[in-house]
Amino acid sequence: MGWIQLQSDGSVLAQTGAAAAGGLLRDHLGHCVEAFTCNLGRCSITAAELKGAVEGLKIAWNRGYRKVHLKMDSTTAIEIIRNRENEDHRHGSIASQFRQLLNLEWEVKIDHVYREANFAADYLANLGHDFHFGTHNLNVRDSGLVQWLCHDVLGTSHERSVNMI
Known part of the structure; x- marks a missing residue:
């Protein structure tokens, strides 16, 4: 009770280098209360992950949430956030x-x-990637989003192809 969960992620298209990020806020019952997406221009995947989390935190703060549990799938981004002495790192300004x-x-x-x-x-x-540059709030009842919210809750597995060297 009293906590909001922020989940964020980043995306970079290999062919163009175009970067984007997005995320959602869930209440203590797991209901999506806010969704956003960001077109970031060009940056690395780690920068996209970090920028998505920053945008999500700004949204949470502006909506008045004061207890936020941020969840990210990038261990690299989390490590940069937690390493307070590394201001000279290439992602130091975002950190x-x-x-x-x-x-x-x-x-x-x-x-x-x-x-x-x-x-x-x-x-x-x-x-x-489909939006103009900047951050955009989205309808939480978007049919595509609802489908993926169900996958997250159920933990549905999906096959992945991995390039082997």
């Missing part, structure tokens, strides 16, 4: 923005979530 948000008067927990439980955020991140 600095992140830490400024964390220093506000609220409680934020950050945890890793497996990709199989983050399909809705992945869907929103990929959707960002």
Whole structure:
């Protein structure tokens, strides 16, 4: 009770380098109360992951949520956030923005979530490629989003192809 869950994800298209991010806020019952997507232009996948989380935290703060549990499927992004001494890192400026948000008067927990439980955020991140540059709030009843929310709750597995070298 009293906590909101923020799930975020990033996406970069290999052929163009176009980057996007997206995420959603869920209440204590697991209901989606807010969804967003961002077209980021061009950046690395780690930068997209971090920028998606920053945008989600800004939305949570602006909506008045003061207890946020952020879940991301990028262990690299989480490591950058937690490594406070690494301002010279190539993602240091984004990490600095992140830490400024964390220093506000609220409680934020950050945890890793497996990709199989983050399909809705992945869907929103990929959707960002279809929007103009910037952050866009979305209808939480979007049929595509609802489908992936169900997958997250049920933990439905999906086959993946992995390139072997």
